[in-house]
Amino acid sequence: MSDEPIFIFLATYDTEADAKLDYDAVKELHSAGVIGTYDAAVITKDADGKVKIHKHEKPTQHGAWTGVAVGAVVGILFPPALLVDIAIGGLAGGAIGHFWKGMSRKDVMELGELMDDSSAALLVVGKSKLDKAIEKAVTHAVKTVEKEVKADQKELDKEIEKAEKEAAKEEKAEAKEEKKAAE
Numbered sequence: 001m002s003d004e005p006i007f008i009f010l011a012t013y014d015t016e017a018d019a020k021l022d023y024d025a026v027k028e029l030h031s032a033g034v035i036g037t038y039d040a041a042v043i044t045k046d047a048d049g050k051v052k053i054h055k056h057e058k059p060t061q062h063g064a065w066t067g068v069a070v071g072a073v074v075g076i077l078f079p080p081a082l083l084v085d086i087a088i089g090g091l092a093g094g095a096i097g098h099f100w101k102g103m104s105r106k107d108v109m110e111l112g113e114l115m116d117d118s119s120a121a122l123l124v125v126g127k128s129k130l131d132k133a134i135e136k137a138v139t140h141a142v143k144t145v146e147k148e149v150k151a152d153q154k155e156l157d158k159e160i161e162k163a164e165k166e167a168a169k170e171e172k173a174e175a176k177e178e179k180k181a182a183e
Contacts, residue, residue, distance in 0.1 A: 011141035012118035018140035025137035038126035039069035069125035102149040
C-alpha cells in the first residue's frame with residue numbers, strides 16, 4: 001500500500017454560480033503550486049435528482065486526473081440511474097473499487113447526505129491534504145467536509161491511467177463518427 005493518502009474535499013452551495021466561483025479558486029491554487037495533482041468538478045442535481053458533472057476545461061491542462069477520480073467518487077455516492085453522464089461512472093469502474101474499499105461506510109454516508117441536502121457542490125479529489133489551502137480559497141460554500149481515502153495510490157493511478165486511455169479511445173471513435181456524419 002502506498003504511504004501517500006488521497007483526500008476528498010466536498011463543499012456544498014446554494015447556487016451553481018457560487019460553486020463555479022470556488023472551482024475557479026481551486027484552479028488558481030493549483031496554478032500557484034499550492035496544491036498538486038487533483039481532479040475537481042462542479043456537481044449539480046436537478047429537480048428530479050439527476051446528477052450532472054460540470055467541467056470547465058480539460059483537467060490535463062492542469063495536471064489532474066482527467067475526471068476519472070471525480071467520476072469514481074460520484075459513482076460511489078449516486079446510483080447510475082441518477083447520473084446524467086453514465087459514461088463517467090463506467091470509465092471510472094476500476095477506480096471506484098479503490099475508493100469504495102478505502103473509505104469507511106460512515107464517510108460515504110456523510111458525503112452522500114451532504115450532497116443530498118444541496119443542489120450544487122464542488123468535489124475535489126487530490127493526492128495531498130487539501131483542507132488548509134482550500135478552506136481559505138473556498139469562500140462561497142454552505143458546508144464543507146474532507147475525507148481521507150486509504151487506497152493504494154499506485155494501483156489507483158494504474159486504474160485511472162487505464163480509464164484515461166479508454167476515454168481517449170472513445171473520444172477518438174466519437175470524433176470519427178461525427179466527421180463521417182458531417183460528410
